[in-house]
Amino acid sequence: MSARHIKHRSSGLWLAAMIHRLSGLALAIFLPFHFLVLGLAIHGGAGLDGFLRWTDQPLVKLAEGGLVFLLSVHLLGGLRVLVIENFPWHDGQKQLATVAAAISVVVAVIFLARVF
Amino acid sequence: MESSELSVSLWRGAREGRYETYRVPRHESQTVLDVVTFVQRHIDPTLSYRFACRVGVCGSCAMTINGRPRWTCRTHVAKVAGSGHLEIGPLENMPVIKDLATDMAEFFEKWQRAKGVFSPSQTRQDPIAQIRPDSPARIAADAAIECINCGVCYAGCDTVRWNADYLGPAALTRAWTLLNDERDDGDVARLQAISESGGCHSCHSHQSCQELCPQALNPTGAIAGLKRRSAAAYLKGEIS
Amino acid sequence: MNVRLYIWQRATATLMAPLVLGHIAVIFYATRQGLTAADILARTQGSVLWASYYGIFVAAVSIHAAIGVRNILSEWSPLPDHGAGLFALLFGAALALLGFYAVAAVVLV
Numbered sequence: 001m002s003a004r005h006i007k008h009r010s011s012g013l014w015l016a017a018m019i020h021r022l023s024g025l026a027l028a029i030f031l032p033f034h035f036l037v038l039g040l041a042i043h044g045g046a047g048l049d050g051f052l053r054w055t056d057q058p059l060v061k062l063a064e065g066g067l068v069f070l071l072s073v074h075l076l077g078g079l080r081v082l083v084i085e086n087f088p089w090h091d092g093q094k095q096l097a098t099v100a101a102a103i104s105v106v107v108a109v110i111f112l113a114r115v116f
Numbered sequence: 117m118e119s120s121e122l123s124v125s126l127w128r129g130a131r132e133g134r135y136e137t138y139r140v141p142r143h144e145s146q147t148v149l150d151v152v153t154f155v156q157r158h159i160d161p162t163l164s165y166r167f168a169c170r171v172g173v174c175g176s177c178a179m180t181i182n183g184r185p186r187w188t189c190r191t192h193v194a195k196v197a198g199s200g201h202l203e204i205g206p207l208e209n210m211p212v213i214k215d216l217a218t219d220m221a222e223f224f225e226k227w228q229r230a231k232g233v234f235s236p237s238q239t240r241q242d243p244i245a246q247i248r249p250d251s252p253a254r255i256a257a258d259a260a261i262e263c264i265n266c267g268v269c270y271a272g273c274d275t276v277r278w279n280a281d282y283l284g285p286a287a288l289t290r291a292w293t294l295l296n297d298e299r300d301d302g303d304v305a306r307l308q309a310i311s312e313s314g315g316c317h318s319c320h321s322h323q324s325c326q327e328l329c330p331q332a333l334n335p336t337g338a339i340a341g342l343k344r345r346s347a348a349a350y351l352k353g354e355i356s
Numbered sequence: 357m358n359v360r361l362y363i364w365q366r367a368t369a370t371l372m373a374p375l376v377l378g379h380i381a382v383i384f385y386a387t388r389q390g391l392t393a394a395d396i397l398a399r400t401q402g403s404v405l406w407a408s409y410y411g412i413f414v415a416a417v418s419i420h421a422a423i424g425v426r427n428i429l430s431e432w433s434p435l436p437d438h439g440a441g442l443f444a445l446l447f448g449a450a451l452a453l454l455g456f457y458a459v460a461a462v463v464l465v
Contacts, residue, residue: 013322014323014324017321017322028447028451031451031455035451035454036454038459039458041393041461042457042461045393048393049392049393049394052391052392072380075373081320081369082366082369082373084336084340085344110384111383114388275431279430315358320427346362347362351363355359
């Protein structure tokens with residue numbers, strides 16, 4: 001017996017929680033690479049510069065925009081959890097969750113506009 | 117103009133099984149429980165299902181209707197059978213005994229494990245406790261107390277699905293009401309119980325329980341309260 | 357242990373909220389025109405401020421990510437709880453090591 005088309009999972013708040021978890025996982029996988037790249041600077045800037053030149057490609061910039069989105073959405077999702085757990089309950093959270101996602105998209109788009 | 121017949125698929129079997137489709141007459145003001153009852157009485161007497169009061173006070177008749185756990189006695193067919201078809205299965209996250217009836221033993225066992233049981237601080241020889249209904253603790257307890265153990269929140273909880281130890285929204289909500297009950301003195305043991313593996317800290321605030329509860333209770337909020345109380349107790353050294 | 361992990365997870369999250377906002381601001385400022393290693397190192401080398409800010413950030417994220425990964429593993433993978441805990445511990449340690457190395461790489465002259 002499997003869980004077939006569980007309808008309440010399309011609730012905005014359930015999605016917010018799922019995006020929070022998945023963005024965290026993606027960032028956790030990304031971080032070691034981020035640290036390794038920065039570590040290239042240990043012998044002076046040349047190694048890091050070589051890598052930075054590689055990141056000038058459009059696909060990489062798109063990926064960077066994606067990372068900025070993931071970071072923003074994970075931050076805002078985390079704030080949602082902290083608010084639920086520490087402040088009095090407020091209805092209207094669904095709207096807040098949607099606004100949070102929208103803000104993250106805006107932040108990522110602004111980033112992309114500036115690096116392209 | 118609504119058609120005069122409804123096509124309804126019911127889960128037949130236990131863990132293994134299949135959906136079987138029946139055609140039932142469609143009426144105005146018909147509940148999903150009416151439909152299931154019709155099948156059992158007029159089409160297939162071997163269908164197993166559970167109900168009692170038929171009016172939304174006992175919590176016995178909950179099933180999964182078109183993917184969502186609901187009370188069948190309080191769900192109008194008109195509300196859920198938009199396409200003229202209904203799919204009804206047993207509640208999720210519980211072993212299926214037969215067809216639409218699930219084994220709720222673990223649901224109630226977790227209730228005990230969460231110490232969702234009143235622990236008296238006085239005896240019948242003592243004067244009656246004076247509880248102010250407008251005290252913050254009583255307001256918090258009252259907001260969470262109307263649970264009739266229907267299992268809808270437990271069936272809809274992904275964390276229950278992912279974590280076999282997780283006590284679940286209903287058991288934790290009851291623990292929360294008792295923590296706020298001034299007459300109860302089992303706070304320390306209860307806070308320890310809901311801080312074990314599978315306790316309140318496993319909740320990820322998906323809020324499906326709050327979304328689904330037919331009594332409009334808010335287990336996510338209650339569990340948030342438990343998290344605050346257990347963290348404070350831990351920092352004070354009252355629990356480990 | 358669950359309460360302890362919960363408190364550490366929420367505490368590091370609260371600590372990192374302003375650090376992340378600062379980091380996003382840094383990203384935007386740094387990428388205002390093409391980014392080079394010289395740009396970065398000119399600002400970070402020898403800076404106690406950069407070392408402290410990102411040193412704290414690395415410590416916090418190592419703890420926070422490890423606990424998060426532990427939750428995901430114990431709920432979504434077949435690993436038992438102690439296996440998930442061990443993996444998470446190793447992951448957190450690796451993050452901390454790589455992170456402090458990265459901070460040293462940009463701060464040390």
